[in-house]
Amino acid sequence: MTDTQEPYIALSGIRKGYRIGGEAIPIFSNLDLAIPRGDFVAIMGPSGSGKSTLLNMLAGIDRPDAGTLRIGSSRLDQMGEAARSSWRAHHMGIVFQFYNLLPMLTAAENVELPLLLKPLSARERRTRVDKVLDLVGLAGREKQYPAMMSGGQQQRVGIARAIVSDPGLLLCDEPTGDLDRKSADEVLEMLRFLNRELGKTIVMVTHDPQAALYAKRTLHLDKGDFIEEKRAA
Numbered sequence: 001m002t003d004t005q006e007p008y009i010a011l012s013g014i015r016k017g018y019r020i021g022g023e024a025i026p027i028f029s030n031l032d033l034a035i036p037r038g039d040f041v042a043i044m045g046p047s048g049s050g051k052s053t054l055l056n057m058l059a060g061i062d063r064p065d066a067g068t069l070r071i072g073s074s075r076l077d078q079m080g081e082a083a084r085s086s087w088r089a090h091h092m093g094i095v096f097q098f099y100n101l102l103p104m105l106t107a108a109e110n111v112e113l114p115l116l117l118k119p120l121s122a123r124e125r126r127t128r129v130d131k132v133l134d135l136v137g138l139a140g141r142e143k144q145y146p147a148m149m150s151g152g153q154q155q156r157v158g159i160a161r162a163i164v165s166d167p168g169l170l171l172c173d174e175p176t177g178d179l180d181r182k183s184a185d186e187v188l189e190m191l192r193f194l195n196r197e198l199g200k201t202i203v204m205v206t207h208d209p210q211a212a213l214y215a216k217r218t219l220h221l222d223k224g225d226f227i228e229e230k231r232a233a
């Protein structure tokens, strides 16, 4: 555990752009962001505003061109690709819009995948998989294949896979973008539970203002900067 006065996630002076052919496309020129441990932040913003670029940097998939990116005590901006992937495997879970489950694996096998990188016995893996499937309300569906499940159930498998290694941080990119309202609300209740009861820090990109209400605060990304939404107390 690091100093509690420090934010868990700190981005400072982040510059990030892409190059297409010879042309530079700037996304962020001087982005700052601080997220305390235990926060649940919704990130909203128009298409192309850089939401996925931001999540990819937080996930260590992509590196900023300049600036500092610290999560916990790790300086992701200074780490190479191998160190970032190992960091990712230990410290964060990612929940995707289209679940990203492997269709030829059962629910339990999908959830087990991140554990195959760890020094655990088959029995230990099984215990952890059963525990998180139970937590997301899917006990008894271990042997079902994704195609046999509803979108909401598949996303709960996705959440179980994201938390099976017990990471402190969950990154969610449009986790309810492909779900009907009822399934979306169930998935969002689940995220709220993980935040409130298990203390997971959550950063969720969403287009849905109702989904954002499940978060503790909402940041609007526009023209390379954040504007915090005011909420009635």
Ligand SMILES: Nc1ncnc2c1ncn2[C@@H]1O[C@H](COP(=O)(O)OP(=O)(O)O)[C@@H](O)[C@H]1O
Residues within 6 Å of the ligand: 018, 019, 020, 025, 027, 045, 046, 047, 048, 049, 050, 051, 052, 053, 054
């Ligand atoms: N790998 C890439 N190469 C070039 N341009 C990219 C790449 N990824 C994103 N962009 C551009 O960066 C901008 C922000 O993209 P993105 O982060 O995906 O936005 P959002 O998720 O908010 O829709 C867009 O203009 C997009 O076209």
Ligand SMILES: [Mg+2]
Residues within 6 Å of the ligand: 051, 052, 053
């Ligand atoms: Mg995106």
